[in-house]
Amino acid sequence: MQIEKATVKTHDLVGGDYRELVLTAPVTAKAAVPGQFVHLRVPRLDGSVLRRPFSIYRARDDRLSILYKTVGRGTRAMETIAVGDTVDMIGPLGNGFPLDAMGENPALVAGGYGVAPLSFLAGEVDVRGTVFIGGATARDILCVGDFESLGWTVRITTEDGSLGEKGLVTAALDAWVATQQGTPPVYYACGPDGMLRAVGQRAVAAGHTAWLSLDKHMGCGVGACLACVQKIRGADGSVAWKRVCKDGPIFEASVIEWDA
Amino acid sequence: MQIEKATVKTHDLVGGDYRELVLTAPVTAKAAVPGQFVHLRVPRLDGSVLRRPFSIYRARDDRLSILYKTVGRGTRAMETIAVGDTVDMIGPLGNGFPLDAMGENPALVAGGYGVAPLSFLAGEVDVRGTVFIGGATARDILCVGDFESLGWTVRITTEDGSLGEKGLVTAALDAWVATQQGTPPVYYACGPDGMLRAVGQRAVAAGHTAWLSLDKHMGCGVGACLACVQKIRGADGSVAWKRVCKDGPIFEASVIEWDA
Amino acid sequence: MSKQSDIGVEIAGIRMKNPVMVASGTFGYGPEYADLVDINGLGAIVVKGICLEACEGNDVPRMIEVRGGLINAIGLQGPGVDGFVESYMPFLRQFDTPVIVNIWGRDEEEYEEVAARFDDAEGIAGLELNISCPNVKSGGIAFGTDLKMAADLIGRVRKRTSLPLIPKLAPNVPQVGLFAKAAEEAGADALSLINTLPAMVIDIETRRPVLANRVGGLSGPAIHPVAVKQVWEAAQAVSIPVIGMGGIETAEDALEFIIAGAAAVAVGTANFTDPGTVVRVIDGIAAYLQRHDLASVSELVGSIRE
């Protein structure tokens, strides 16, 4: 990991309330693997002491980008970032998705901005599989073209039925799983907690492997403050806090001890 | 006084480190008299709880402008104000210069941004007189054209001699006073504390009248918090705190009780 | 959507149209903000601290902005009891808004005397007893941080006034609940907290404290979470109402206090930042009650789920 002062190349709305921030960040871009994140210092956010974590959406040559949604003070301030501005970030952080355990039948499951690291992943592997993208409405469905142009099969669900199938992404997933006879799927999921739990539970019940990217509020982002911890079951069955920023953000579903 | 949400018309460097912020602020502009100020909420200055006071530089029709110098956090943030932005201000505040006591031989004495209210004043009266503008270097000498085009005589001093006479504005003033035989001058001064004291002392010693615009750190700007007080001698000789924002900012030199 | 919620409250027998007051020292004596704020719209107005005779206050500088707030050391400049009653009460009596007078003294006797003097003054709804000002040498915070002194003082003042008595507690004590309880037992009708936190800024070039008084009191958003915690503790310790304040800038800030246990709140520093704050906070509380189908503020007071 490094502190890198990146220069903003472009910063545009890419659909719905999501923006892509494209940065020139050669050091971080070069080192990044799918599932890692950067810890970004929001410019001009006086009085704010914490950085904001964002998954790496694209990393190629000297370019790195993130895809974000405005949800609060920090992301609102990010909207004012202009082309040419300097953005201070720490990265790449976290473990990243394990790519060698992907098998022949990967299923990517994305909710909201969770598509970002999965889109990165989809382009970094040779195998192709199925991508489930879920959201509240059509405005939350992003990156469909990314996956399709790479040759992945995309299945869309929206809660209001405004795009794709109506319902939760897990319903589509269940239907699909029922049709899978050959190689057991390996899941890669990123999205809201509820979705991750649902995917994880299904995988564990079926004896499948599921790599879930957890989303926890973070302080330092580098493993020092112990703010972002998750209960994880060890090989010996004992449960201990692990740091999502350093030991994660990606954990295999069967070791995650969810809150009651 | 009113709270007015003013729209930024122009915002440009006008020389040295000084910027003029021109606002559409019909209510405040209409009510303003020279020597009054506005209490401005600096946009996007998160974590800042205090407004910043600025003398009214121009007020005509629906336009009002201020002239400011960047000196700290707030004024630095002001530099990013863009045309079309909304600026929240309270004004007009304070007593303003008494114009009917001006006599036939007014002497305006300005230091730095102190020219702003004096330039406003120069255009609001029928009489013409002499304006002394002092500064550290040529970059601190502003508004010369304003005064000249109105028919005032301008005398410039700079400490480094880069424009006008070399030395302090008070030296130029002394030289000029020595030549004044007729009507005693009435002074109107705005600028740094040291300059105001020097002008005031000379006036008091000579039995002349001097209206000084004081510069104190302010909280509320409307007389409620008692942060901005100055010791002022009353008619009965007793000394009491007066609020620079409400009872001032302009006081006659002979009643000001300066700190030791 | 329920029918219009009732945002009126009654604190220590003082009936208020809404639970949002202006905090002592941040709204002068009333007239100063009258052009900008509708005084009839306030829950109550708490005036700047008053002692027996006119008081000079501290030397200048008296105020400095810091990150997330400001530090003041006004030092309780004021017109004294008679000056206040003569100069400001005629103005304040014009409005249909309770006037609460913040009072202080240099010693117990002065506190008692000031309280007694207001018993006859017309139009005063209650007394806020400032035992927590960090900006005066004697009086103020010395009383508020000693449990026995605080209880004694409140008991003595209680005997001298029939007005609702609202001690204003010091925030810089480890167990504010003990002070709250002691105040209640000594006869307080309500409590008000927090006052500013003792703080200091040094000019590194001159190596002098920036404020003439050296030490001042920190207020504004920086202290809000400290205040919420103190109000929560105090409210749990007593059955009299608590008035919460410290760093309120939005309705959300105020609602935190109410949920923590405050029966009313006061806006201080934010009056300087934006004189429209009080109205925004009142409207926001009303909207929240509507949205959550609550018939009155009291349903929300102390409704924290732990």
Add this chain to the structure above:
Amino acid sequence: MSKQSDIGVEIAGIRMKNPVMVASGTFGYGPEYADLVDINGLGAIVVKGICLEACEGNDVPRMIEVRGGLINAIGLQGPGVDGFVESYMPFLRQFDTPVIVNIWGRDEEEYEEVAARFDDAEGIAGLELNISCPNVKSGGIAFGTDLKMAADLIGRVRKRTSLPLIPKLAPNVPQVGLFAKAAEEAGADALSLINTLPAMVIDIETRRPVLANRVGGLSGPAIHPVAVKQVWEAAQAVSIPVIGMGGIETAEDALEFIIAGAAAVAVGTANFTDPGTVVRVIDGIAAYLQRHDLASVSELVGSIRE
């Protein structure tokens, strides 16, 4: 211009290259920031609080950002004495930087035992005795806000360790000078302050405290002027050195502490905001000494002009 100023200091017999340490709990145990910060450049490293056995800490959420700072309720999660010595000391011994271990216990005995255990551990320069953590039910702040308990505890631990002993005082007491003095008399070699201020945030939609522990500790720029005031009072009360911390983001913030009386400072929350803070602060202090023609930091310590 004078010759290069010496920015080295000695605190409680611990020689440091410069007066800027990293505060406990904000820099892990060393390795976490090693890619971003040159550990050899630090005045000293103070590791996260350690008690006897491995400790789980609090439930999540443990941290929330607020205006001007953050509130944490980590709850002293840690590997325990043995875990720390085995897992982290080999790493830390690689550097030419004093390691100060922040210790705590659930009762006096545990404090004593922890301190005693470190007496044999190689490479430890001193112990910071945390008697002011707001985030644990027992231990911590309960000791730090009771004068007699604090003095007793420090005295007992003093007997069990030959390492420099640096009690970390609680900020939320009205007269911190009394605690400073009591700590000195009980055998402290230096003092460290301030710890975080007890604080709370409530989610107004769920009406629950945001932090699992309900209450947490406020740190960051919001507390800086409160910390300067407490350090100034503590430093006046004692002749042992004081380590000042709370909200340092710039060299100016650090210099205020030094002028107020701190012989060294620690950077906490700002490590999260910008891991480059410590270096910026060190360079800024050096530049200030040069500019003011001061030969050493000690010429500045407590040089406040009142």
